[in-house]
Amino acid sequence: MFLNIPNREKIKISNVILDFNGTIAVDGKLIGGVANKINNLSAIINFVVVTADTYGTVEQELAGVDCKIINLSKSKEFKSKLDVLNFLGKEQTICVGNGFNDRIVLKESVLGISILQEEGLSLEALIASDFVCKSIIDVFSCIENPYRIKATLRD
Secondary structure, X not given: OEEOOOOXXXXXXXXXXXXXXXXXXXXOEEOOOHHHHHHHHOOOOEEEEEEOOOOOOHHHHOOOOOOEEEEOOOOOOOOOHHHHHHHHOHHHEEEEEOXXXXXXXXXXXXXXXXXXXXXXXXXXHHHHOOEEEOOHHHHHHHHHOOHHHHHHXXX
């Protein structure tokens, strides 16, 4: 997927890092429609869910969903979301989150998207983001139709 935003370099997006709780799940339960969106879009973009898995439900909730799960509370390879972002490549990765612990990857990624849903949005995550969506489904809609991103971020 390519993003061509006026007055910026053309960006090739290969990956999307998604936070789990508060972003694609509420209270440990996957938000309706998320599995279908990821499965449909995974043909063009790589989805990586990075979480500490507060509720212990990530594996169960994402069974059958075409994404990689990195559980930071169990990972020997990665200690933080920033480690994952650096491994994937900042210049080709979108990050989506809502929490205080997402602020660094939202700022460091080529495109940081924060969302305000039922679990709230950390002020630090908001400030670190390039833009905000009102739901995770809206984020997927922006990936499906990149002109929405272009319209939001153009000079």
